[in-house]
Amino acid sequence: MSERFLTVLTSFLIGFIFLVPGTQLYGQDEHHETDDAYQETVDVHQAENGHGEAAEEEFNATEYILEHISDSHEWHILTKKDGHHVSVPLPVIIYSKHSGLHAFSSKEIAHGHTHKGFQMGHGTIEIVNKKGETVEKSLKGKIIEVDEHGEMVEAGLPLDFSFTKNVFMMMLSVAILLLVFLSLARSYKKMGTSEPRGLAGFIEPVIVFIEEDIAIPNIGEDKYYRFMPYLLTVFFFILLNNLMGLIPFFPFGANVTGNIAVTLVLAVFTFLITQFSSNKGHWQHVFNTPGVPVWLAPIMIPVELIGLVTKPFALMIRLFANITAGHIIILSLISMIFIFKSVFVAVPSILMVLFMDFIELLVAFLQAYIFTLLSALFIGMAMPEHHHD
Amino acid sequence: MDLVTPGIGMIFWTTLSFLILLFILGKFAWPAILTAIRARNESIRHALEAADKAKEEMAILQADNKKILAEARAERDALMKEAKEMKDKLIADAKEKAAEEARKLVQSAREAIQREKAAALNDMKEQMVSISVDIAEKILRIKLEESKAQKELVDKLINEADLN
Known part of the structure; x- marks a missing residue:
């Protein structure tokens, strides 16, 4: 049943993007009007600038970087020498x-x-x-x-x-996650208790790690299981989007986990799950912190209430800042080539980019891990055991 | 500033796609995967336990075997010893019996000899007595013959005289 469901869903997700008419690449014959129109704007632009070719424009690294790390309504792939843009419209x-x-x-x-x-x-x-x-x-x-x-x-x-660039890549990651994990679930059903092979052998240690080293120690042996779906989903969602964001080719490279709205939503999910799964001990800790004199309550209660919000807020900022910063560093290093307009800068620049890519690879895993770990920690903290009071 | 201002569209799409992902994976993928992993861990644990148990049983079995072997050996030794004792005893008994028999034989032989000897002696004595009686008789007879002859003579004479 799940196989059919999967196919339908995946094709729906991919197909949805192309439902809107006229989504072919620019620069093809049937889009002469668009090209001509664009050519006109370029001409106007040149006239205004009053000098040579459009390619001679001053390279603006800030603009270039910001353009790459922010969301966009079309997916810009490359700009040809004659000034034509090749983009996928969304x-x-x-x-x-x-x-x-x-x-x-x-x-x-x-x-x-x-x-x-x-x-x-x-x-x-x-x-x-x-x-x-x-x-x-x-x-x-x-x-x-x-x-x-x-x-x-x-x-x-x-x-x-x-349906912007970020949404597009996020949907793609959702489709990949569904594809991978539903087929994984099917293969697990099929193989019974034999040893994990192929994809299962690669992913299973991660799942076991999240279960045994993140969920159980932070939430507790008896309560962790119902949070596993969230923790696993959030981990693989962040991880895949981090990794896909590092691939600089279409349809990857969008800065999804470096988008504040995405991290906001994920942090809000953690916040809601934390609050809805909290027990009496958690609220007692907020409104009547054990061991704190009553007259301190006017200070302590606001502090504790702010503390409830700062935890997911930190989650949001941490993921956003780490991923965005990684993208900025890599793009800055690449910008060096164009700032110095020298091929020789390319060598150290590319080496540095390569080095940063490795670091970002680590960061991709690390941030997914940290988000999941802290989510589990906050959930566990909201369900204190009763033995200490 | 745009970079840190969450856009409504992105919030909407992220919420939607993440909820879909969470729902589908949470319903069809995670429980199946986690259950399968757990089941396998259980089966591995069971297998290990069973192996340990088998090992223990094996050890016990081996110990038992050794014990049984030792017992068997001990029993064999005991049997051998008993058999040997029995054999020795049998031999000894037989020897004793033989000796006894021999002794008895000798005894009876001796008794028989004694008896024979006594009988022979008695016989001899009797014979000697009879011989001596005979001799004495003969002597007496001889002597008596003389006197008898005389007596007879006398008697005859008397008798003849009387008859007359």
Whole structure:
């Protein structure tokens, strides 16, 4: 049963991405209009710059790096010498209070085009925040809604549920995880108690490690089992996305676990599981910490309450910062080649990148391990044994 | 600043995909895998225990074997000893019996000889008595013959005289 289910699910996930019409690569014959249009913008750009070729532009490392570590509505693969971009367009799904839900290919709004009143934002916008201060907010990489005159509509930024680069790679990782573990489960059913072979032999030690060295010591022999699915899923999800993020080719290399929204969601999951599985001892510890005088309660209770939140917050920041930092370092080292415009810099640069890639490989495992370990630790801490009070 | 501002879309898709992943794996993959690993660990543990047990039993069996062997050997030795004793005793008995028999034979032979000897002596005595009586008789007769002749003569004479 699971085999069929798996096939359907995987094809659904992959197929969904290509449901939106016109998802072929740019630069092909049927997209002459787009190319021409882009060629025009390049020409305009050149005219503005007033000098030679587009390729002679000053290399901006910060922009390059930020572009690579942030999310994107299309998957940029390479830029040809003549200035043509080769990108995989991704579905844009957007909800606007002004005009409702829209779905179209990101191709439609590439290169400054406006589709159904939506276009890629550029420049900054001044927003008055809750304190009444005016802050500048960058619109780069955001989709904005404009009216017929090209002015931004009053409703503010539309809600962007687009199937971006990060979502794409995350879905791919989910598909791979499903494929791997469902087939693994099937092979386990088949092989009974014989020794693990192939993939099972590779993954089983990790599963056993999570069970015996993370879950049991931190949560306890009698209570750990119901948290195993979460711990295993979160470990392999983070690990696979970390590893896929290190592969610099399409459809990998997206900075999924270095995206604050992803780590936020994972941390919130840990937080919710921790709070919902907590027992009386946990709340007693928060509101009436054993051994602390009652008159300290006005200080202790806020501290403990903040402590509840800081734990998952640290989880979120740790994973985000580690993975993003890794990507930044590698990209910086590669940027060196273009900053110095020398082939000779490439040699040490590539060696350093190679070295960093090995470190990042370690970090990929380490961060997945740490997230899982700390999740287990927090869950275990929320279920203290009764014997100490 | 964008880098550390979580986007609503990403939050939505992450939540959705992670929940799907957690649900499907939690329902179809993890229990099966964990149960299988546990079952195998159990079976390995059982197998090891069984092997240990078998080893122990083997040791016990070996010890038993040794004991039985030793007992058998001891019994054999005892039997041999007994047999030897019996043999010795038999021989001794036989010897004794033979000696006794011989002694008895000798005794009876001696008695018979004694008896024969006594009989012979008696015989001899009787013969000697009779011989001597004979001799004496003869002598007496001789002597008596003389006197008898005389007496007879006398008697005859008397008798003749009387008849007349």
